[in-house]
Amino acid sequence: MIRHDPLMLRVSRIESLSPTLRRIILKSADNEPLPVAGPGAHLSLTLASPKKVYRNSYSVVSFSGDHYELIVRRVEDSRGGSAFVHENLKEGDLLPSTVPLNLFPIQVGSRKRLLIGGGIGVTPLLSFAKVLQENGDRFEMHQFVREDEKAVFENLVQGVGSKNIHIHTRRPKEGEIQALLEEQPLGTSIYMCGPDGLMAAVDEAAETLGWPENHVHREVFGAAGGKPFKAKLAKSGCELEVGENQSLLEAIEEAGVPINSLCRGGACGACMTSLLEGDPEHRDHFLNNEEKDSGKLIMPCVSRAKSAQLVLDI
Amino acid sequence: MSKSRPTYSPLYLDKTGKRHLIVSDTAEIPAEALADGVTPDMFDERWTIAGHSKAIPGTERGAVADHEFRSMNHLLIALRRRLGEEKMGFRLYAVGAEGFLWEVRTAAVVVGMGGGEVQLNQVGSQARRVFCNHCRTITEGVTTNIVECAGCGANLFVRDHFSRRLNAFAGFQVDAEEPGDIPEIEEIYR
Numbered sequence: 001m002i003r004h005d006p007l008m009l010r011v012s013r014i015e016s017l018s019p020t021l022r023r024i025i026l027k028s029a030d031n032e033p034l035p036v037a038g039p040g041a042h043l044s045l046t047l048a049s050p051k052k053v054y055r056n057s058y059s060v061v062s063f064s065g066d067h068y069e070l071i072v073r074r075v076e077d078s079r080g081g082s083a084f085v086h087e088n089l090k091e092g093d094l095l096p097s098t099v100p101l102n103l104f105p106i107q108v109g110s111r112k113r114l115l116i117g118g119g120i121g122v123t124p125l126l127s128f129a130k131v132l133q134e135n136g137d138r139f140e141m142h143q144f145v146r147e148d149e150k151a152v153f154e155n156l157v158q159g160v161g162s163k164n165i166h167i168h169t170r171r172p173k174e175g176e177i178q179a180l181l182e183e184q185p186l187g188t189s190i191y192m193c194g195p196d197g198l199m200a201a202v203d204e205a206a207e208t209l210g211w212p213e214n215h216v217h218r219e220v221f222g223a224a225g226g227k228p229f230k231a232k233l234a235k236s237g238c239e240l241e242v243g244e245n246q247s248l249l250e251a252i253e254e255a256g257v258p259i260n261s262l263c264r265g266g267a268c269g270a271c272m273t274s275l276l277e278g279d280p281e282h283r284d285h286f287l288n289n290e291e292k293d294s295g296k297l298i299m300p301c302v303s304r305a306k307s308a309q310l311v312l313d314i
Numbered sequence: 315m316s317k318s319r320p321t322y323s324p325l326y327l328d329k330t331g332k333r334h335l336i337v338s339d340t341a342e343i344p345a346e347a348l349a350d351g352v353t354p355d356m357f358d359e360r361w362t363i364a365g366h367s368k369a370i371p372g373t374e375r376g377a378v379a380d381h382e383f384r385s386m387n388h389l390l391i392a393l394r395r396r397l398g399e400e401k402m403g404f405r406l407y408a409v410g411a412e413g414f415l416w417e418v419r420t421a422a423v424v425v426g427m428g429g430g431e432v433q434l435n436q437v438g439s440q441a442r443r444v445f446c447n448h449c450r451t452i453t454e455g456v457t458t459n460i461v462e463c464a465g466c467g468a469n470l471f472v473r474d475h476f477s478r479r480l481n482a483f484a485g486f487q488v489d490a491e492e493p494g495d496i497p498e499i500e501e502i503y504r
Contacts, residue, residue, distance in 0.1 A: 111426035186400045187426015210332040210403030212430040 003035050006046065006096035012067060014091055018152045020074040021120070022086055027067045029094055037063040037100035039127040040191075040219070043070070044098040044264060049084045055253070056081035057264045059123035059193075059219070060100055062130060068100070071156075073120035080245065103263050104191070104219040106131070111187030114180075115141040116202055118194025122156060124219050125193055129160045141165040142180065144172060144198065172198065178205040193219040220265045220285055220302075229305035233257055233314050234276055248300035248310075257314060259300070266302035273298055278310035319474045320412075322436045324349035327356050331405030331431070337361040337393065337418060339386055339410030340438065347409035347437045357407065363389055390417055397425045406432045413443050413454070416481035440503045444472050445482035452482050457503045460488055460496060469496050472503070 008029035015023040026043075028034050037043070037060040047054040062069040074086040089095075104124055106113070113132060115125045122143055132139040141162075145153045147169045157165045181190075181202075190211070192202050199218055206216050231240045231248055233255070242251040249271055252259050262270035266284030275298045282292045284299035291297050298310070326349040327334060336343060336357040341364045343354040354360055361381045369382040383389035397406075406427065408418040415434040422432045441455045444463075451465025456472055463470050463485065470485030477484065489495045 109426060182401065184402045186397060186402060186404055188402055210330050212428060214428060214430065215402070
């Protein structure tokens with residue numbers, strides 16, 4: 001059976017892994033079989049707090065036929081979604097979700113996969129490592145975490161049962177990423193997920209060493225907030241205030257103006273919108289540099305404004 | 315022209331790569347295979363097929379920039395071994411007959427190299443390798459529109475359908491409906 005959004009899920013179990021990490025097990029609320037979530041897939045959950053409705057995307061760490069496993073980090077400057085998961089979500093709660101979507105699939109044809117993660121960026125990489133290990137595919141994983149979270153992350157990767165997973169309790173040293181990439185055999189592909197600084201360092205090393213772009217894959221987090229700004233929606237005739245812990249996309253949705261979205265992390269392009277006026281601060285990975293410089297398009301899920309106001313053609 | 319038929323263009327030095335090896339099925343790398351302003355000495359290594367028994371290559375990386383091989387198979391064996399040891403950042407270039415190009419390309423795909431890391435350019439003979447759709451024999455060096463299969467003897471019409479996997483053009487029996495009814499044979503792939 002092909003299932004459509006929204007998918008009704010029930011919180012079957014909540015487990016605290018650390019003060020800021022929770023494992024959430026979601027099962028089908030109506031006992032209908034769940035759609036398959038392949039490695040790299042995510043769910044966009046609708047989180048209805050008393051104050052506000054959040055839509056947050058989380059990587060599916062594992063899918064076992066009757067449940068999805070998520071791991072959610074409580075972020076300091078959270079827009080509210082992850083705080084809600086940590087403070088309010090209870091076992092038994094119902095959560096509407098999209099069907100699993102995958103913008104970060106494992107590509108075929110690689111001889112080796114190099115997985116590089118930072119912090120909670122471990123979640124999609126864990127789903128990769130499990131499948132690669134099961135299939136006997138060659139891979140190597142490097143996960144950078146804070147010293148105080150070493151044990152938590154060691155526990156997480158232990159289940160994979162691979163000797164090729166390395167946990168580093170620090171940031172990469174100068175030249176370390178380059179040295180790692182330098183020794184990779186032909187036919188290696190990189191999959192990374194982590195803080196911008198880490199991913200930029202990997203991008204830079206890969207470019208310096210002559211890796212073709214199509215051998216470097218990334219999953220991006222939804223970027224956090226920034227300075228508040230005004231947004232004017234030309235066609236619908238509304239004016240919005242975009243708060244510092246709110247995305248432009250969320251502000252548009254709150255105003256009841258229809259807009260497409262999928263990954264909510266600047267990767268898929270579903271929410272791309274025409275920009276009529278204003279100076280955008282692009283934070284997405286979808287538009288190319290030319291499109292960004294043109295100032296005519298914006299991805300409201302992550303991008304914000306440098307000017308006081310943006311005027312959108314919706 | 316069918317879409318499966320590969321198209322080729324003069325080789326340029328891909329400056330995003332860090333190490334560059336060019337292989338040729340001739341003793342000299344033909345200048346016409348290279349783009350304007352590109353010369354063989356711009357590649358880190360040049361592997362060629364001398365076609366005589368005096369060629370004794372040592373293929374240690376970086377030792378000598380020029381290596382001569384006795385035959386295509388001789389070169390391909392060394393190339394496969396080399397690709398197995400190479401690191402990311404490597405670029406491979408091949409010039410020569412189509413059959414040679416796709417042997418090289420297959421060796422690269424086996425180790426996971428992608429489209430952007432390998433460049434091919436056909437020079438010299440346009441003769442085709444033809445795969446018999448009926449008995450699966452490959453007939454080499456075909457220059458005519460219709461050829462007698464080296465395996466089963468069927469009169470094969472040589473199509474523009476090129477299989478990258480088989481490294482050959484598809485051939486099917488032209489007189490299957492009416493045995494002996496064979497169109498005029500012309501030499502068109504010289």
